[in-house]
Amino acid sequence: MPDSAGNVAQGVRRGLKQLGPQRMVVAAVLLALALYLALNSWKLPLLGDAERALYDIRATSFAPATDPDQRVTLVVYTADTNRKTGKISPVDRSILAKALAQIDAMGAKGVGIDILFDSPQVEDAELLGVVHGMKTPVFLAYADNKTNPEAITWEQEQDLRRFIATAKTTVVQPASILLETDADGVARYWPRQYAGLPPLLSLALTNRTGDADPQFAGYRGRIRYRTPTSVDRPVFDKIPIDMLADPDLAPLIADKVQGRYLLIGGDFSDFDQFYTPFSRTGNAVTGETRMIGVEVHASMLAQLLDKAMPATVPGWAKLIGALVAVGLGVATALARTRTWVLALAVIAQFAGFLVFPFVVERAGFDTLGFPATGWVVGWLVAFTAVSSALRAINAAQREFAQGALGKYLPRSIASEIMRNPERLSLHGEKREIFCLFSDLEGFTKLTHAVAPEMIARLLNDYLDRLSAVVLEHGGTLDKFVGDAVVAFWGAPLSKPDDGERAVKAARAMYLAGEEFRRNVPEGVPPIGRTRVGLHFGEAIVGNFGGEGRIQYTALGDAMNTAARLESANKPLDTTVLVSREAMERSGLDWFRPMGRVTLRGRAQPVEVFEPVPDASDEAKALAGEIVAAHDAGDAAAVRRLTARIDEIAQSDLALKNLAGRLAQTEEGESHVLG
Incomplete structure (x- = not known):
């Protein structure tokens, strides 16, 4: 046993000596890069896209299926509502006033309005009259131009501030409706709580009603999205606002209002739609690829009410995983075994890298930021670093030619280079x-x-x-x-x-x-x-x-x-x-x-x-004659020959362009391009 260990150590020392200092430095830099990639793949272009795609698969694979949530109801403006009211943007506020009056009478637990009142309307007086009489806690949507420039301009922000100042009472307050997306436009994280913004809508509602969970106060983890048990049993009941505003119809849906949180917003195909982890393949039950903003807020509210705070993966665990991935890449490059055995080992390792995050997700951990492709790429870089370092210089030069020439050179030249690499x-x-x-x-x-x-x-x-x-x-x-x-x-x-x-x-x-x-x-x-x-x-x-x-x-x-x-x-x-x-x-x-x-x-x-191989000899000759006449300073000949263009090549724009340029320049003078 000691002899075996000694032989291994001697072989390592001999290998390092054969590498030489330059190749050793290159290999060390590549190994450091491999570790960096394995740890930071979520922050890097392309790798981050792949990580997000795999996360979406994990999140949707283990998304909990649920019957309609009895605590939250969505009240939505639809295209039909807009047609009935004759208003599209901003939406009709009179119908909102009527709906709020019905909601207040039915005893809702709290109301969150995901609509920005960022421009004065004639119905504002009616709406403010209802709002000022509300007993149910109401939170009005707030956004500012600094944190959400795509949703509101600075001028609109000033109008919004004035409306909220007029509408505020002890039970009517503003709440932030900010939703943030990743680089690929997908809403995965809870948004940040910026200084100067009121509390997030879900936090504001639960703080007021006593359902708050302190651990969500600064939460920046994933949004828990759920799937319905069937197409006809959505996660959240959704009521058209015009139905709720109708005094005759509203009592029929009182059970979906009383004691519930009501979130009011728009349900339009071209506005306030967000991509979610379900967007890549479509919701497995409904087939939908996007979610309206008010439903994203409802998902966060339900997550808060369920106290569904996922466990976080500690940083030291990610570091150990990255070290293991890089170490396996090094070990595989050093391995001397049969090709089929090595191939099976590589497949098993890659499968482990991709499957392990699913196991972590299934165990209830938040795998946003958890590497998967980063480990694979780190493994590949480490494997490449060690493999390249172990090759002889002549073999490396031949590999260089073999990998490059087939893509950039004709086959005959590539073959010659392969026979004589020094060429x-x-x-x-x-x-x-x-x-x-x-x-x-x-x-x-x-x-x-x-x-x-x-x-x-x-x-x-x-x-x-x-x-x-x-x-x-x-x-x-x-x-x-x-x-x-x-x-x-x-x-x-x-x-x-x-x-x-x-x-x-x-x-x-x-x-x-x-x-x-x-x-x-x-x-x-x-x-x-x-x-x-x-x-x-x-x-x-x-x-x-x-x-x-x-x-x-x-x-x-x-x-x-x-x-x-x-x-x-x-x-x-x-x-x-x-x-x-x-x-x-x-x-x-x-x-x-x-x-x-x-x-x-x-x-x-x-x-x-x-x-112009397809042009007639006469057309080619005409171009030459025009140029020769210009070089000789014979303007009359240039004009005479130009007149023949319509006879010989009427549709030839290049020839007409030539004649026009020569007519505008002096003897032998070149045409200057801007």
Whole structure:
């Protein structure tokens, strides 16, 4: 046994020595990062979204099913109420006055009004007359612009303050109706009690009636949402306010008023609706994905009345869990066993990470803030750190090439790099390359008009199409910038026909964009054309992100020129613009000259050409003749040739644009783009 322990210790020391100080430091930093991620996943982008999604599944899986709550009733304005009263915003206050009179007569326990009286109305005198005579405790909704700017402006706040000051009596007081949501717009937490705000509506009601629970005074934990036992037996009885305001109908529902808390608010499909943990999949019983604000307040009130304060998970327990997750990642990376055994161990660990929070939730603990994906990601980072540290440098370099090249390089070039990894420079080298930029017209505006899910679907489809074109024509994918594609030819390996491939790719990308436009789903607004710029020049290419990050890219003025050529398409009414440098090296006869332009941010003019393989020889020749006449200073010839455009290419906007630009400039002068 001592010999075995000694061998292990000796093996560890030998391994650390082989790693070297630099790799040891990197591994230590990554392990610290793994622990940080495992502890703080709820506070981080993407990880926080995943944590919230898993929490919602936990919360809804163990949400208690309940029959209608006999302590709380919702009184709601509906679309039918608005049609009857002829008022939508603000809602009719006369009907509220009548309902409050009936409520007071029936002996309700307390009333909370989730409606902001933030603008004077003609019915206010009638409402105030009823309010001043109330014996039942009434709490009026209050919000201020500082803590809830989406609900109330500063001017409305002043009107609200004046109304409440007029309405206040010993039994009529303000209460905060603030509800806070997470970054994804879901109401999960009890809101904070800000200085200057009156007590939260649920706290105010119970403080007045003697049902208060002191432990909820500063509570910031989860809201306990419940599910109904059936569709026809909701968690809270819901009464239309116009029914309660009717003296003939109100007595029929006296049992839902007497001795109960009544919360009054709106039940409209497009206003005061909140996402809850049920929203991702819909309520399992009702199918609803959103909840009206007054029902969220009712859920908090019922939680308070039930004294349903969940136990909190102590910080030390979360720390131990994070350490265990990271430790398991390290142990798994160090393990030397059969692949199938290792795979089963990994599956078991991941399952444990995801299932354990459900066990904690089922035990009655509040798992808001409890990591699940954080443990998985921490495990992955720890596993990666140790695995990477144990690899030899040559193996790491080969892994770098294998992981990167298949995504960014054509198959033939990738195969060559795999056979000779030294062909791929990792530190930058100066090369003459063909640089290409593309952009989709109007896509930014489209993101404001289409749902995010559809935007993601459209963008992925579009980029897949254009990426395929680049790779089919032997190009290297540099990067995506939103809907823009950046690519180049001539690195890491150059071919004699790079120029021809690049021009054909530029034209094919435009055509692929046109095909994409024709096949967008129904209901999506029209999508603009794909514009492409191509230039040949000197750039520095290589991996600029370091050996630990795959980022093979090109930098330099040639890349900037290509980007500006792409931008120049719009003012020139073209779709693909190629510089003279790139055109002359293409070996193709597709081009017609588009004149000389001074690109934005450039001092030297650039001669630009448009590849138009489908245009007639006569149309191509006409463009050349117009440019030649302008260069010779023959304005009369320019005008005469311009008149022929309608005969040869009447619908050719780019050719007309060229003629217009040349008519406005002097002999050989370039057109300056803003």
